[in-house]
Amino acid sequence: MSFIAPEHIYQNLSITRSFSFLRTRGVLLLTVCLAQCVTGAQAQDLEPRSYTNIPIGMNFMLLGYAHSQGEVSPSPGAPVENVQLNIDAAVSGYAHSFSLGGRSSKIDIGVSRVCFDGSAILAGETITADRCGYTDPSIRLTWNFFGAPALSPKEFASWDQGVVIGTSLQVTVPIGRYDxxxxxxxxxxxxxxVRE
Structure with a gap:
């Protein structure tokens, strides 16, 4: 009997530690969910892998081009109809990863220059547009506060990723072309x- 009791105690301690760890994770997850549910409006930015851990001190540059043409479907209350539009956009962006509170973080900035031409019918009269301008720049701070330690590229090579929980704040500044x-x-x- 004396040999069974210590093993039984160790099993209970192991179960207690596992339950305590799961309970801590559960409370953290519940807190994040409640913080998200309390706000009035919700949105989702469909950027894949935006919260993936990356090594600190990395820099990324993005250049892109997009073209779109065709009919535009305005909202039902809009006084325009038969909207045809051609859009050309050049996109540029920059991102830098760093440590914030010992966790992986990233700041990124993006802006584009858009040229568009098209036509529509407004109050029975055909109107046309043909101009270019810069969009409003966006700045986003992403912070992975759980499961993503700030690692150098050398440390990151041997690290295995598990569950990562993060948040971000994106601010769009109204300095683009507007008339x-x-x-x-x-x-x-x-x-x-925008907070995610």
Whole structure:
């Protein structure tokens, strides 16, 4: 009997430690979920792997081009119809990874220059547009506060990723081209704050 008791005690300690670890993770996950549910409006940015851990001190540059043409479907209350639009956009962005509180973080900045031409019918009259302008730049801070330690590239090579939980704040600054007398604008003339 004396040999069984210590083993039984160790098993209980092991179960207690596992339960305590799971309970801590559960409380953390519940806190994050409640923080997300309390806000009034929700949105999702569909950028794959945006919270993946990356080594600190990395720099990324993005250059891109997009072309779109065709009919635009305005909202039902808009006084325009038969909208045809051609859009050309050049996109540029920069990102830098760093440590914030010992965890992996990233800041990225993006802006694009848009040229568009098209036509629509407004109050029975055909109107046309042909102009270019810069969009409002966006700045985003991403912080992986759980499961993503800040690692150098050498340390990162031998690290195995598990569950990562993070958050981000994106701010869009209204300095893009905007003219209140125009129906189409590259800028939006408003601040936008997005928290994920």
């Amino acid at each position: 209140e007398k125009r129906l189409l604008n590259a800028g939006t003339n408003r601040w936008v704050f």
